[in-house]
Amino acid sequence: DGGITQSPKYLFRKEGQNVTLSCEQNLNHDAMYWYRQDPGQGLRLIYYSQIVNDFQKGDIAEGYSVSREKKESFPLTVTSAQKNPTAFYLCASTIGQNTYNEQFFGPGTRLTVL
Amino acid sequence: DAKTTQPPSMDCAEGRAANLPCNHSTISGNEYVYWYRQIHSQGPQYIIHGLKNNETNEMASLIITEDRKSSTLILPHATLRDTAVYYCIVRVRDDKIIFGKGTRLHILP
Numbered sequence: 001d002g003g004i005t006q007s008p009k010y011l012f013r014k015e016g017q018n019v020t021l022s023c024e025q026n027l028n029h030d031a032m033y034w035y036r037q038d039p040g041q042g043l044r045l046i047y048y049s050q051i052v053n054d055f056q057k058g059d060i061a062e063g064y065s066v067s068r069e070k071k072e073s074f075p076l077t078v079t080s081a082q083k084n085p086t087a088f089y090l091c092a093s094t095i096g097q098n099t100y101n102e103q104f105f106g107p108g109t110r111l112t113v114l
Numbered sequence: 115d116a117k118t119t120q121p122p123s124m125d126c127a128e129g130r131a132a133n134l135p136c137n138h139s140t141i142s143g144n145e146y147v148y149w150y151r152q153i154h155s156q157g158p159q160y161i162i163h164g165l166k167n168n169e170t171n172e173m174a175s176l177i178i179t180e181d182r183k184s185s186t187l188i189l190p191h192a193t194l195r196d197t198a199v200y201y202c203i204v205r206v207r208d209d210k211i212i213f214g215k216g217t218r219l220h221i222l223p
Contacts, residue, residue, distance in 0.1 A: 004157075035213075042201065042213035043158070058210065090157050102148070103211060105157030 003027065004106035006091050011111045013085075021076045021109050023091035030095065032074035033103065036060060037088040046089075049074055078111065085113045117141065118202045123218040132189040134217050136202030139183045144206050147178060149187045151198040152216070158201065161187065197221045 004025045013019045023032065031050045035043040045058030049068040063082025068074055074093075078085045088110050092103040119137040126132040138147065148163040162169055162176045164185075169176045175188040189196055201216040 033210075040215070042215050045210050045212070048210060088155070092157070102150075102160035102163065103158075105159070108155070108157050110155075 004091055004093055004104055006089075006106040006109050009107065009109060011109055013111070013113050015113055016080045018080060019078050019085075019111065021078065021089055021091075021111070023074045023076065023106060025072055025074075025091075025093045025104075025106075027093060027095075027104060028071070029093035029104070030071070031093060032068070033092040033094075034058075034064075034066065034074070034076045035090045035092065037090060037108075043090060046076065085111060087111060117145075117204045117212070118214055120200075120202050120214065120217045122215065123220065125220045125222055126189075126192045127222050128194060129191055132192040132196065132219060132221070134187040134189075134200050134202075134219065135184065136187070137184045138202070138204050141182050141204050142206075145204045146206075147176065147182075147185050148203040148205060148211070149174070149176065150201045150203065150213075151196075152201070153198045158213075161200075192219075192221045194221050194223060 007022045033048040034046040037043050044060050046064050047055055047058055047066040049055035052068055052071050055066050055068050065077045088108050090108045091106040094103050095101045146163050146165050149161040150158040152158040161173050164176045178185045199216040199218050201213050
């Protein structure tokens, strides 16, 4: 089955540690996105990538980093510089540029920093 | 900032039509209206999108006013599984999707 996988579903880390969230898609989509969601809030864009080896900052990129070495993978690293890292993180993808096609979302990773 | 305004919550009786309004008074000519929904602790799910004409698919209908300043998402026969937060979004092609706070729809048995 085609889709987007995020692992793990729940993640716990100590304050001051970097942590990397996985996002993999087998939909052959060109564009991938990372969002953050806080309780009772909408989604906020962290980073997005339209093509391999290229990515752009979203609205709240500070304290995060990404890489896009392969089309199917777009890992997100939450660094110790992120002041409030505890949140629900969602990865999404779309077919590509010049399209009105919808985004497909993964199941999300809930990160808790202790 | 989100370009849409939605009521924070709504109730609907099971089996009835759920009509979710959205205001987008500053929408421009090349912006589409999209609807997504998010069931608790899951990723958002695409529902429908449109530009000017009304649209219908197996999940819902989208009614856009003639001046395009507002729209209504219609779930024709709501079930308990339709309980979710519904997001109305306007975007241009290739533009990033900006999610507001959405409408929390409660389906009442």
